[in-house]
Amino acid sequence: MSVREINEADFEAEVVKAEGTVLVDVWAPWCGPCRMLGPVVDEVAEENAALKVLKLNADDSPRVSMQFGIEAIPTLLVFKDGKLANKSVGLISKAAILDLIK
Amino acid sequence: MKRYDVAIVGSGPGGLNAAITAKTRNKDVIIFGRQDLSSKLVKAKHVNNYLGLFDMSGAEVAERFKQHLANMEIAITEERVTNILPAGSYFSLLTKEGIYEAKTLILATGVNFGELLPGEKELLGQGVSYCATCDAFLYKGKSAVVVGYTRQAEAEAEFLAETAEKVYYVPMYKGKDKDIVPELAHGIEVVMDKATGIEKNEAEAGSSAMKLLLENGEIQAHGIFVLRESTAVDVLVPGLAVDEAGKHVMVDRSMATNIPGCFAAGDLTGRPYQYIKAAGEGNVAALSAVAYLDTNK
Structure with missing residues (x-):
């Protein structure tokens, strides 16, 4: 599935109330490592048709950042049926992202 | 983006x-490093065990080497690589100046990392x-401690202090x-003491969430930058496999690491720490990278 950008207001509906697995890439435009990880997340999305992949700008999402203890970016959050199942901070390899969503 | x-x-x-x-084999190469090549090499007083180059100072x-490169x-x-991401089919390298991409990667950084603080690796992220310049914006209205090992860290601390509410600076020069x-x-409050470890206050949140242990006390803050x-x-x-001490990269005879397309050479792969061994491994690593490129077109 293609990657979509969401904002904090959509978070509840798009993530918490969503069924199945959702991968959220928490990033910001000023963050170099986030710009490196972005294309890899895109690739994972393209190769996993059933997976819902969303991007959330950390600068505009203080409430979500606080709720999920986001202290550094990029952070990847994996939700299964609306519950946080996995969290990874910093740059990780494509293989490691695939492990997260298993 | 251009992919080397x-x-x-x-x-x-x-x-x-x-x-x-790699250049001899007509590959498109980018090499990150410094104009004076290697501080270890330049500081060497006398080199007598490099075939054909004997009775010379390290600087000579x-x-x-520079003449060879020019030729x-x-x-x-001259950019410092701060992060590398194995992106699957390529590698992405981040420097302060930008992002670069390459199909193969050869690590030849040497082994001069210094000792980690107890707790540092476990609490990373x-x-x-x-990286203060990466995470500074998350510290709006928060407190942070910067443990600076070189004077370059001072500028990063000042950048952080433009955003953060309170910054402590512990020089470890x-x-x-x-x-x-x-x-x-x-x-910025400069604390002249020696950092000895990092702990997380499990029960606490906010400004006392993290603890930097010092020889003479401790500092509490939202976050710690090393x-x-x-x-x-x-x-x-x-994801790179290293030995138990975390000092050397695990490689095989072809200088391949555990990550496909990533090779290593020199002191980074283990002793002896000698120039001619490093140069020989560089040769093997490059030929292995060329073979990898040929089979993964």
Whole structure:
């Protein structure tokens, strides 16, 4: 599935109330490592048709950042049926992202 | 974005010989390093065990290496690589100046990382950060401690202090800078003490979430930045297999690491720490990278 950008207001509906697995890439435009990880997340999305992949700008999402203890970016959050199942901070390899969503 | 055939990190004998070998094989090469090549090489008083280059100072040997590079039309990209991401089919390299991509990667950074603080690696990304310029914006209205190992860390601390509410700075300088008391802008509080470890206050949140242990006390803050001259290699490249001490990269006879397309050469792969061994490994690593490129077209 293609990657979509969401904002904090959509978070509840798009993530918490969503069924199945959702991968959220928490990033910001000023963050170099986030710009490196972005294309890899895109690739994972393209190769996993059933997976819902969303991007959330950390600068505009203080409430979500606080709720999920986001202290550094990029952070990847994996939700299964609306519950946080996995969290990874910093740059990780494509293989490691695939492990997260298993 | 332009994608190089081979990206080499490090401009000591291992990295340089890898660059020369890959260039000879007509590969598009980028090598990251420094104009003076290697501080270890330049500081060497006397080199007598490098075939054909004997009875010379390290600086003279470096000069010969530079002539060789010039002859091969190889220019060193003087940017510090802070993060490398194995992206699957390619590698992405981040410097302060930008992002680069390459199909293969040769690590030749040497082994000068210094000792980690107890707790540092375990808490990385959970209150410990290596990049103030990356994470500064998350510290709006929060407090942070910067543990600075080189004077370059001072500018990063000041950048952080423009955003954060309160910044403490603990200088851990060595050598000629050892007794310097930095004068820093934006109300940064300089603490002249020695960092001995990092802990998380599990029960606490906010400004007392993290604890930097000092020889004479402790500092509590939202987060702790540890800024060194170079990054431990398994932090630089996530997923890279290193030995138990975390000092050397695991390689096979072809200088291949556990990550497909990633090779290593020089002191980074283990002893003996000698120039000619590093140069030989650089040659093997580059040929292995060329073979990898040929089979993964």
